[in-house]
Amino acid sequence: MNKNDLMLIYGSDERAMTEALLTHMNIEAMIGNKDARIALKPNLVVAVRPESGATTHPGILVAIIEHLQKRGYHNISIVESAWVGDSTKEGFRVNGYPEISKKYQVPLIDVKDDEYVKKTVDGITMEVSKTILETDFLINLPVLKGHCQTAMTCALKNMKGCLSDRSKRLFHTLGLHRPIAALNKVRAADLIIVDSLNGDLDFEEGGNPVETNRMFACTDSVLCDSYGASLMGFELRDVPYIGLAEQLGVGSSDLGKANLIQLNEPSEEEPYRPTGRANYLGKHTEANSACSACYGNLIHALKRLDEVSRLKQVKQPICIGQGFKGVHDPGKVGVGICTRGLGKSLPGCPPKALDMIRFIKELND
Numbered sequence: 001m002n003k004n005d006l007m008l009i010y011g012s013d014e015r016a017m018t019e020a021l022l023t024h025m026n027i028e029a030m031i032g033n034k035d036a037r038i039a040l041k042p043n044l045v046v047a048v049r050p051e052s053g054a055t056t057h058p059g060i061l062v063a064i065i066e067h068l069q070k071r072g073y074h075n076i077s078i079v080e081s082a083w084v085g086d087s088t089k090e091g092f093r094v095n096g097y098p099e100i101s102k103k104y105q106v107p108l109i110d111v112k113d114d115e116y117v118k119k120t121v122d123g124i125t126m127e128v129s130k131t132i133l134e135t136d137f138l139i140n141l142p143v144l145k146g147h148c149q150t151a152m153t154c155a156l157k158n159m160k161g162c163l164s165d166r167s168k169r170l171f172h173t174l175g176l177h178r179p180i181a182a183l184n185k186v187r188a189a190d191l192i193i194v195d196s197l198n199g200d201l202d203f204e205e206g207g208n209p210v211e212t213n214r215m216f217a218c219t220d221s222v223l224c225d226s227y228g229a230s231l232m233g234f235e236l237r238d239v240p241y242i243g244l245a246e247q248l249g250v251g252s253s254d255l256g257k258a259n260l261i262q263l264n265e266p267s268e269e270e271p272y273r274p275t276g277r278a279n280y281l282g283k284h285t286e287a288n289s290a291c292s293a294c295y296g297n298l299i300h301a302l303k304r305l306d307e308v309s310r311l312k313q314v315k316q317p318i319c320i321g322q323g324f325k326g327v328h329d330p331g332k333v334g335v336g337i338c339t340r341g342l343g344k345s346l347p348g349c350p351p352k353a354l355d356m357i358r359f360i361k362e363l364n365d
């Protein structure tokens with residue numbers, strides 16, 4: 001897998017999707033040495049199940065462990081710490097990690113109990129997990145979701161779970177963006193596999209999941225977050241740590257140079273299932289057999305418009321879904337290739353939330 005590759009897959013079976021990603025990227029060639037110390041870094045910021053939109057689906061870790069162990073890799077561990085005030089071990093328990101650990105003989109490392117090494121970048125001194133620093137191949141498994149302070153969280157911010165609680169507090173004091181970039185200069189992941197199945201609309205701790213039924217993988221944490229931001233409808237300037245990490249040489253945010261490798265198409269067999277508070281946004285849509293990846297992007301786009309008080313200016317419902325294939329209605333507007341017969345339509349399958357925002361703004365200007 002090359003540095004500018006972004007590998008994307010749609011579906012709802014995270015184990016099968018992970019296996020497909022690992023096979024296509026040829027992870028064996030990326031890791032090399034069978035004795036390599038491999039760490040899996042999920043997101044267990046709080047002790048809740050992935051259905052909440054906050055935490056990594058455990059099936060992703062199981063698929064990686066099985067894939068690697070079948071190929072002779074034996075030195076794998078799961079490394080994580082919950083946010084300050086929450087118990088990592090409870091997060092492990094709620095998500096079935098002790099059973100995974102026992103079945104596959106993979107140790108669980110709670111970073112809160114780990115030794116730390118002090119590292120300084122950009123004038124910021126932080127205590128980083130010794131286990132993470134001694135890891136040969138770090139696989140970051142973030143959830144793409146909203147965040148109340150940094151707009152979104154994905155690969156770069158998920159590395160915060162590799163810090164002591166004292167350093168996490170310091171990061172908040174410093175406003176998060178500069179320190180997150182600096183941390184990734186100390187140690188960025190070698191591979192990122194993003195759980196974007198149902199990440200939360202706007203909060204790190206979940207409770208408001210938006211089904212998008214997709215996962216994507218890449219090796220550049222900056223590119224990964226730049227892509228994630230576009231899927232959620234954020235401009236790069238909305239998430240300053242991405243640009244700051246790029247300035248420190250962590251990676252490239254240039255999606256124009258990214259090589260998107262799409263392993264399958266979104267399917268109406270994965271229809272959007274409305275959940276939680278996000279549904280108030282749905283009243284601005286006219287959906288007919290919409291794939292969840294498409295509808296989820298539209299929900300994120302509408303949320304971004306709501307945040308800047310532009311939602312109330314949306315004059316007519318935005319059509320979306322495979323049910324609009326072959327429909328010719330000049331009076332309606334829609335997003336996605338399925339709606340191309342309508343009066344105005346945004347191409348793409350699915351279009352990114354960022355493009356949807358621009359399209360909807362133009363419609364209503």
Ligand code: SF4
Pocket residue numbers: 266267268289290291293294320321322335336337338339348349350351
């Ligand atoms: S454009 Fe149509 S087929 Fe493509 S993701 Fe959207 S609803 Fe599905």
